[in-house]
Amino acid sequence: MHTQVTDSYLQWQGASGSLSVSMQGAVSSGRYKTASTFATHQCDSNVLSMIKQCPTTSPTAATPSCKxxxxxxxxxxxxxxxxxxxxxxxxxxxxxxxxxxxxxxxxxxxxxxxxxxxxxxxxxxxxxxxxxxxxxxxxxxxxxxxxxxxxxxxxxxxxxxxxxxxxxxxxxxxxxxxxxxxxxxxxxxxxxxxxxxxxxxxxxxxxxxxxxxxxxxxxxxxxxxxxxxxxxxxxxxxxxxxxxxxxxxxxxxxxx
Structure with a gap:
């Protein structure tokens, strides 16, 4: 996986595809002071959570109405x-x-x-x-x-x-x-x-x-x-x- 941050967007690229996230205004406003801060908090908590979904329930076992x-x-x-x-x-x-x-x-x-x-x-x-x-x-x-x-x-x-x-x-x-x-x-x-x-x-x-x-x-x-x-x-x-x-x-x- 590769993450790149510029003044206007973050680009994430992995084996299964890529994703760009707009940062317009984020860097200039001081909300993210360094690229590493953005990559750690924004990418890990938001982007990765969207691409990794786990099942929350187990399948129900069949119970036939007969013997x-x-x-x-x-x-x-x-x-x-x-x-x-x-x-x-x-x-x-x-x-x-x-x-x-x-x-x-x-x-x-x-x-x-x-x-x-x-x-x-x-x-x-x-x-x-x-x-x-x-x-x-x-x-x-x-x-x-x-x-x-x-x-x-x-x-x-x-x-x-x-x-x-x-x-x-x-x-x-x-x-x-x-x-x-x-x-x-x-x-x-x-x-x-x-x-x-x-x-x-x-x-x-x-x-x-x-x-x-x-x-x-x-x-x-x-x-x-x-x-x-x-x-x-x-x-x-x-x-x-x-x-x-x-x-x-x-x-x-x-x-x-």
Whole structure:
């Protein structure tokens, strides 16, 4: 940043642009006796305050008017980006014992439950559990196994699945193929099951769209170009996974 004072104006120049402030009459009247005095008191207190604005409020977390059982099903590949993304999603979702509950599954060549639906009852506790997951890497991307594992091990009565709540399968996957469309159709055969995809890249887009929806309804599918840009779709995904659906008597669906 560079500040220059002359008899008639102050000129401020920085990396993002420049600003001129008229000093006509200020110097001659003796209100500012030196250039350094003007630069310190006038520029710092006025000019810089205009170019630096900070938010004064935090975003309000979404509180759906329905009960939701949400399980995040994420690949172990590039886990540090995915963990950050899910934590940021949870900054916008209110978790409680009787509203939204959250579980977490990680998949690679197999799938494992990190925590179930009844393990954590607040957003802060869920986020802390996700942040504590070791960021090991794996190049296998069998999201179909993650979906099946969530259905058979988390969305169960023993796992805390509620009869009066929808089951939301929320998976995150890169540009890799694992034949999930068949699995998706079987899971969605239970009308209380809904699948949401966040897909990095565009390879196998058709497969993942068919996994989450039918009859060309792909509103539950979200794509982003790179892992680094996952946060750019945060609000879209929050809106999708906090929407309420009608709940009917729960059935067991069709097994695989």
């Amino acid at each position: 939701l059982d949400i399980v995040f099903i994420v690949e172990r590949y590039n886990l540090r980006y995915i963990k950050r993304f899910v934590v940021e999603l949870l900054n916008g979702i209110y978790v409680s014992t009787d509203g939204v509950r959250v579980g977490f599954v990680i998949y690679d060549s197999t799938a494992t439950t990190v925590f179930g639906l009844t393990a954590h009852n607040t957003s802060a506790a869920v986020k802390a559990a996700i942040e504590a997951i070791p960021e090991t890497n794996n190049n296998n991307h069998y999201v179909n196994k993650g979906l099946i594992h969530a259905r058979d091990n988390v969305f169960t009565s023993a796992g805390g699945d509620r009869a009066d709540a929808n089951n939301y399968y929320v998976f995150v996957v890169g540009p890799y193929n694992s034949d999930t469309d068949t699995v998706g159709r079987v899971i969605r055969s239970d009308v209380n099951n809904f699948i949401f995809a966040t897909h990095i890249g565009s390879t196998y887009e058709t497969e993942y769209k068919e996994t989450v929806g039918a009859c060309s309804d792909y509103t539950k599918y979200t794509s982003v170009d790179t892992y680094e840009n996952l946060l750019t779709v945060r609000q879209q995904v929050i809106g999708n996974i906090t929407s309420c659906q009608s709940v009917t008597a729960k059935s067991q669906g069709i097994g695989l």
